[in-house]
Amino acid sequence: MNTQQLEYAGFWTRTGAALIDGILLLLITAPLLISIYGWEYFETEDMVLGPADFLISWVLPAFATVLFWLYKRATPGKMAVAAQVVDARTGATITVGQAMLRYLGYFIAMLPLGLGIFWVGFDRRKQGWHDKIAGTVVVKRTNTGPEPVRFN
Template identity: 55%
Template sequence: MHSNDLEYVGFWPRVGASLIDMLLQLAIMLPLTYAVYGRFSQPGRMFMGFGDFFLNMLVPAAVVIAFWVYKSATPGKMALSARIVDADTGAPLTTSQSVIRYLGYFVSLIPLGVGFFWVGFDRRKQGWHDKMANSVVVRPGGVEPVRFQSKSDWRNPPPQEPRF
């Protein structure tokens, strides 16, 4: 698929995709959390140790990053036929880009979520997490085609000069 056949995915479709992802994550994590902690957690304790951190932070992060690396989208974005790709080449994200993008969610969230709302105002529909990871979210069709900065084919990139 050529870049002219793609469009950037805006704020509201991405909100919809996030809601789908949140519901799927809730459907998986709620029974798992219930199985681990029982019906009630210990009163007055917010943090239950490494297991709590692993279950509630690392597992969801690993799953989301794996979806980005291997499928170029989470299930919510797949429902929209959207993909997360490198902003310059249109290639799938690398693992390091995916980790940076995930960590960028926290940066986008800190100032009252402004980094997420940025998608609605940016020319390339990038949130701060996208800018940090050099990624864009695209899907087939649209009036305004995607223009990747690099015209090279990402499958056969030209040799690059070393950067110092």
């Protein structure tokens, strides 16, 4: 992408992408968890019910997210809003280390009542704490609608 055609993806764009990703993740993991643990899975207060739960709820999402960032520069939600996660200094694809730091950074960003996530709405480069920790930014093409507006 030409950098003159890019802008930082803002809070609402990223929120939309996160909602899409969350729904897709639920559509994949819920049937697996229900088939193993039954509907009671959703009634427990335990963080992890067993090894299958740990793999399906924690390992699989982390692995898939990191792979999407490395090979597509975006999760399906970010693809839907035409956004990409890139290195903040070069605009290149992020490294494995950056991807892992970014994913772990989400947990840090969520600790103080999600302040690190809401930070995207106030930051000049639209970086959340997870982006700052990993040295990443989320960008999208300017004018990403189906067609630019033109008046005769």
